[in-house]
Structure formats: C-alpha cells, structure tokens
Amino acid sequence: MVDIREVPEAEIDRALELAYLVFHDRPDRDRRALHHALLTRCARIGAYDGDALVGFMAAHHFRLSVPGADLACPGLTFVCVAPTHRRRGVLTALMDEQLRRTAAAGGPIAVLWASEAAIYGRFGYGAATQGVTIEIDSTRPLALRVAPDRRPLRLVDPADAADLVGPYHEAARAARAGRPSRSAERWADEWLGEHDEEDEELSPPRTVVLGEPGEPIAGYVLYRTKSASPAGDGGPRGPGLVRVDELEADTPAVAAALWECVSSLDLTGKVSAWGRPVDDPLLHFAADRDQVRVTAQFPALWLRLVDVPAALTARAWAAPVELVLELSDPRLPANAGRYRLKAGPDGAACEPARAAPDLVLDVRELAACYLGGTRVVELVAAGLVEERVPAAAAALDAALRTELLPHTADEF
CATH class of the missing domain: 3.40.630.30 (Gcn5-related N-acetyltransferase (GNAT))
Incomplete structure (x- = not known):
C-alpha cells in the first residue's frame, strides 16, 4: 500500500x-x-x-x-x-x-492533456476537444477567397506583448469553450518564453497585431521561425519554417491578413500551425486546399465531470430539451443514477429521477459531449450510448450545440 x-x-x-x-x-x-x-x-x-x-x-x-x-x-x-x-x-x-x-x-469539472490516450478514459475523462495541424505551402503567395483586412500590421515589442494580447485572449475565451485561463506567469514562461521547449532551433516568439495605432487590436498572431535546413548529399536546402502558435481574429478578413503575413515572410517556405480548431475559417477561405492542408487531427483537451448536476446546470443551452439520463460512474458513485435534465436558453435543472431513461451512457461519454465538441448521435452509432427513446440523442445534440466548436491549444 x-x-x-x-x-x-x-x-x-x-x-x-x-x-x-x-x-x-x-x-x-x-x-x-x-x-x-x-x-x-x-x-x-x-x-x-x-x-x-x-x-x-x-x-x-x-x-x-x-x-x-x-x-x-x-x-x-x-x-x-x-x-x-x-x-x-x-x-x-x-x-x-x-x-x-x-x-x-x-x-464541477477537471481537465487534462493525455500523454497516452488509452489511459484516462477509465477514470471518466472524455476527449472534449479536437485539434488539427494545418500546413501551408508558402513558397508561393497564399491564395485566398476573401479580401484581407488592410489596416496596419504591427510587430510588437516582446516586453509589451502580454499586456497587449492578453486582454484580447481573455475576451476571446468566452466565444469558444474549452479554453483555460492564462496567468501572467504562463504568458511569460510558456507562450512568450525566449526558448521553445520542444525545438531549440526555433526563434524567440514574434507577435504581430492588426489595427490602427491607438485603437483596440482586431487580432494577433504569435509565431516562431526556423532557418532553412542545410543541403544534404548535394541536394537543395529545405525551406525555412514559420510555426504559428496562436492566431486570433475578430473577422475572417482579419484572419486572412494575419495568415497572409506569416505566409509571406522572407526566406521561409512552409507554415505549420499545430492545434488549430477543426472549424478554422482558413480551411474555408483558402482558395487552394492543395496549398493549405490538414496533416493531422487528434484529441486535445480531456474533460471529467466531477459533479454532473452542477456541471450541466452551469453551462448554457442552445435549444429546449427534457430527457432522463441514466449515468454510470464507477469512480464517483455519487454521479451514478438517473437524472431528469430540463434545459434551454433560459437555464437548466438536473435532478434525480425514477422515470425510464431516454439515454443510457457512461460519464466518460457525457464528458466528451459536454462542451459541444462530440455529437451524442455519433456515440449512439458507435455503440457507446444506448438510445432508449428515438431521437433522444438528436434532441440532446441540438441543446448542446455551440456556434463554434470547443477548442484549445493550451497544452499543459
């Protein structure tokens, strides 16, 4: 012991x-x-x-x-x-x-990033957000279907970056679920630190913002660069790399301007952006999807419902729904049992119930759906959720729906 x-x-x-x-x-x-x-x-x-x-x-x-x-x-x-x-x-x-x-x-909840995806499901964690890696061939101008915002782009002094983009990031968190808060220490040590833990060859971080001087910024991009790789066996030198760590924008036009900026840096030929949202607008307004490719998709933030009624009543709901959920939770038996969920745009109630269940599921599956990133109907199709009443899963999906998919690149 x-x-x-x-x-x-x-x-x-x-x-x-x-x-x-x-x-x-x-x-x-x-x-x-x-x-x-x-x-x-x-x-x-x-x-x-x-x-x-x-x-x-x-x-x-x-x-x-x-x-x-x-x-x-x-x-x-x-x-x-x-x-x-x-x-x-x-x-x-x-x-x-x-x-x-x-x-x-x-x-009501806890979160983690899984070093091994097979481990944490048995403790009730579900993969609540997905990330994608996007690569841009920047050996030629970035082809876009929207006109970039032509307000000024400004390179920010590293000493001023956190104070300028930190409040923007904090405000942006409310628009997309799944994003942890950032302390001043996390900004300084992780996002704006001089050296990158994963690749010592990368430059210090650069911060570019868009907006008129003296006006609130309309977006920003954080990136690092790596010099062209040396030629090997007489072959050509590889292109320099731009690694985009974060890009936030008020509008598609602002996002287009920022992507255009990082794709046009001298002496580089590839842009790599790890951990972008699955619904990144770039994937729609890029004119050439051979030039802008998704090279990987992966589970990102894993979430655990610690207090199911508190978690369900704390979040907002997009549409009315009333269902009885039968929940299993081997690690936290206080969560197990039947709950009547009555929720909608005006609020939610989640109370113990005796009625026959509409859906039967494990806390892991409910956690995966909690932020709106996983559809219940997909888990029914996968045999992980039992639908006792027809259309119950679709009704819950409609209520859980969010305008933007949940997403975070804050690995910790």
Whole structure:
C-alpha cells in the first residue's frame, strides 16, 4: 500500500526527478527552473512508499470557458508513476484522491492533456476537444477567397506583448469553450518564453497585431521561425519554417491578413500551425486546399465531470430539451443514477429521477459531449450510448450545440 499525501514545496525537486525519469527527459538548468516555479503555483499530491516518492500529480488552478460560463477547474499535469511501481494501483490512488479533492472543493469539472490516450478514459475523462495541424505551402503567395483586412500590421515589442494580447485572449475565451485561463506567469514562461521547449532551433516568439495605432487590436498572431535546413548529399536546402502558435481574429478578413503575413515572410517556405480548431475559417477561405492542408487531427483537451448536476446546470443551452439520463460512474458513485435534465436558453435543472431513461451512457461519454465538441448521435452509432427513446440523442445534440466548436491549444 502507498500513502497518498500532499507534496511539500521542499520536495518539488524530487517530484521533478521522478517526472524526468518517467518521461525520459533531460532538461537543462533553465527548463528545470521553469518547471520548479510552475509547480510552486500548483496543487501537488504524491504517492509515497515509505519515504520514497513513487507517484506524483500536480494541478493548475485554472478557470475553463464552457458554453455561457467560466468555471473553476483543476488542470492535471506532471502525472507520473515510478517504473518500479507500475500496475500496483498507484495511478488509480492518485486519480481518486484528485477527484475527491475536486469534489470536496465544489469543483464541477477537471481537465487534462493525455500523454497516452488509452489511459484516462477509465477514470471518466472524455476527449472534449479536437485539434488539427494545418500546413501551408508558402513558397508561393497564399491564395485566398476573401479580401484581407488592410489596416496596419504591427510587430510588437516582446516586453509589451502580454499586456497587449492578453486582454484580447481573455475576451476571446468566452466565444469558444474549452479554453483555460492564462496567468501572467504562463504568458511569460510558456507562450512568450525566449526558448521553445520542444525545438531549440526555433526563434524567440514574434507577435504581430492588426489595427490602427491607438485603437483596440482586431487580432494577433504569435509565431516562431526556423532557418532553412542545410543541403544534404548535394541536394537543395529545405525551406525555412514559420510555426504559428496562436492566431486570433475578430473577422475572417482579419484572419486572412494575419495568415497572409506569416505566409509571406522572407526566406521561409512552409507554415505549420499545430492545434488549430477543426472549424478554422482558413480551411474555408483558402482558395487552394492543395496549398493549405490538414496533416493531422487528434484529441486535445480531456474533460471529467466531477459533479454532473452542477456541471450541466452551469453551462448554457442552445435549444429546449427534457430527457432522463441514466449515468454510470464507477469512480464517483455519487454521479451514478438517473437524472431528469430540463434545459434551454433560459437555464437548466438536473435532478434525480425514477422515470425510464431516454439515454443510457457512461460519464466518460457525457464528458466528451459536454462542451459541444462530440455529437451524442455519433456515440449512439458507435455503440457507446444506448438510445432508449428515438431521437433522444438528436434532441440532446441540438441543446448542446455551440456556434463554434470547443477548442484549445493550451497544452499543459
């Protein structure tokens, strides 16, 4: 048996060494310092076998945008178990304790990014958002079907970037569910940090905004660049790369101007944008889809419903619906049972029910649908949700619908 307890600040370095062991990482001194500072701002729990730390988990203190609301939400990170203690219930004990603490604090949801997609479904997490990687062949001008906004583009001094784009990002979170809040430290260390953790050859971040000087900005793009790769075996040099980390825009015309900007940088031939929303307008207003291609799609943010009635009544609903849901939740039995959900644009109620269910599902499936990113009818077709009453799934989908698909690129 292991003992699950809080990890004091004095033992953060021990926790980091365990994480580096598990994730096969050898960070330099600067990255270790960033990780240490990050963990001082997180809640931390560990699994101890005697005095040995054999499992660890931290949680950011986030707020997450959900349809019509912004909810307190722990964001799990640095989840790891020592190789000597795998398959001994350590991860289960950590996850159960984290869920217990979230419930005790009144938190309706929790989120994480999965290092391995097969792990977290059994703890009730569902893939609530999807991301795509978009690549642009920028060896020729970007062909567009909309006219770019021709207001000025400005390169922002790095010292001023967070103050300028941070408020814009915070306002934009409300328009698209699934986006965690960003602290000043996360802006400085992760989004605007001098060095990129994944690729040391990338430049420092650049920030370009669109809008008249003195007026509120209408959009921005954060990007890094990499020089052309050297020729190999007498072949030609590879093109320089522009990696777009984030692009936000008020209108399609603003987005077009920002994409045109990053696609026309000298000495580059490819733009890569990881973690874009599935419904990115670029995929519609690009005139040549051979030039603008989706090269990957993947589950992004995984969400857990910790308090089902609280979570369902907190979000906004697009259409009236009244259904009885029969829910299973092996890890949090308080969630299991039948609920009558009565919701609509004027609000929602979710109360225990005895009536026969319209839909039978696991909490994992309800979590995947909660932000509006997964359709219930697709889960019925996949055999993961049982529809007892015809058209019940379609009715729930109509109520869950959001104008924009949920999305986040905030990996943590």
